[in-house]
Amino acid sequence: GAVVSQHPSWVICKSGTSVKIECRSLDFQATTMFWYRQFPKQSLMLMATSNEGSKATYEQGVEKDKFLINHASLTLSTLTVTSAHPEDSSFYICSARDWGGRTGYTFGSGTRLTVV
Amino acid sequence: DAKTTQPPSMDCAEGRAANLPCNHSTISGNEYVYWYRQIHSQGPQYIIHGLKNNETNEMASLIITEDRKSSTLILPHATLRDTAVYYCIVRVAAEYGNKLVFGAGTILRVKS
Numbered sequence: 475g476a477v478v479s480q481h482p483s484w485v486i487c488k489s490g491t492s493v494k495i496e497c498r499s500l501d502f503q504a505t506t507m508f509w510y511r512q513f514p515k516q517s518l519m520l521m522a523t524s525n526e527g528s529k530a531t532y533e534q535g536v537e538k539d540k541f542l543i544n545h546a547s548l549t550l551s552t553l554t555v556t557s558a559h560p561e562d563s564s565f566y567i568c569s570a571r572d573w574g575g576r577t578g579y580t581f582g583s584g585t586r587l588t589v590v
Numbered sequence: 591d592a593k594t595t596q597p598p599s600m601d602c603a604e605g606r607a608a609n610l611p612c613n614h615s616t617i618s619g620n621e622y623v624y625w626y627r628q629i630h631s632q633g634p635q636y637i638i639h640g641l642k643n644n645e646t647n648e649m650a651s652l653i654i655t656e657d658r659k660s661s662t663l664i665l666p667h668a669t670l671r672d673t674a675v676y677y678c679i680v681r682v683a684a685e686y687g688n689k690l691v692f693g694a695g696t697i698l699r700v701k702s
Contacts, residue, residue, distance in 0.1 A: 480633070506687045517677070518634070518692040523684065531686045567633050571687065579624070579690055581633035 476502050476572040480582030487558055487589055495553045495585045497568030503548035504570035509541070512565040512584075524551045558589040593617060593680040599697040602672075608665040610696050612678030615659040622681045623654060624690060625663045627674040634677065637663065668700045 477500040487493050497507055505526045510518040522532045522543050530543035540562075542554040551570075555562050567584040595613045602608040614623060622641050626634040638645055638652045640661075645652040651664040665672055677695040681688045 478633075508689060510692075517694050518628075520689060520691055523686050523689055525686055531684070565631070569634075569690070577636040577639070579636070581626075581635070583633045584631070586631070 476570070476577070476580040478504075478568065478570045478580045478582040480568055480585055482585060483583060484586040485588070487587070489559055489589055490557055492554055492556045493558055493587060495555075495566055495568075495587075497551045497553070497570070497582055499549045499570045499572070499580075502570075502572045502574065504551075504572065505548060506571040507545060507551040508569040508571075508579075509543060509551075509553050510567045510569065512567060518567060521553075555587065558587070560589045563587055563589045593621075593682065593691070594678045594693040596676075596678050596693060596696045598694065599699070601699045601701060602665075602668045604670060604700055604702045605667055608663075608668040608672065608698060608700070610663040610665075610676050610678070610698065611660065612662070613660045614678070614680050617658055617680050618683075619658075621683070623652070623658075623661050624679040624681055625650070625652065626677045626679065626690075627672075628677065628695075629674045637676075639681075668698075670700050670702060672698065673700045674698060 479498045481496045507524045509521045521536045522530045524530045524545040526545045545551040568582045624639040625637040628634045640652045654661045675695040
């Protein structure tokens, strides 16, 4: 079945630095990918929709300049958290749309970001 | 905003069927219902989805009411490994493609 790989699985960074998270579709091409964040004991919140070759569409309230999304190829989307602060600490999860697959939406295993 | 409401938590005895309800009274005619589950600190796992007909696969059954305003996910023989947060999701149409907007989910605890 469709597999989405997310890297790294966890990262610790210092305040003020930037962190890049990668999301790859391993056995299918994903024209559309999605980025979510999840705080402890809460549900997933959609941050943005990433379309290959075009600008990402951000949900209301999500800062575009803070969370940079690049979807340069049909198998890779990246999320860069710029100038990270402790309040950006969260679980970030990507999802890819597998048009030919049975489920349609496959999720990565998530990235735990801790900003110290 | 999420278009679904679910009970916050449910308990189920191991080996029994787990029936998880979901209300989606504002669902539109072409919007699908998806079910995913999430085990702690992992990405959501697909379970099943449907539009109006009942669906069954190797994991579960999905029963959608005729008016499509609610549905029930059935895990026929729950095991301890089925303990997870279960999300009922209505796939929402958006300018750049359909998207899954998660609600609060139901914490299912399977007990021996």
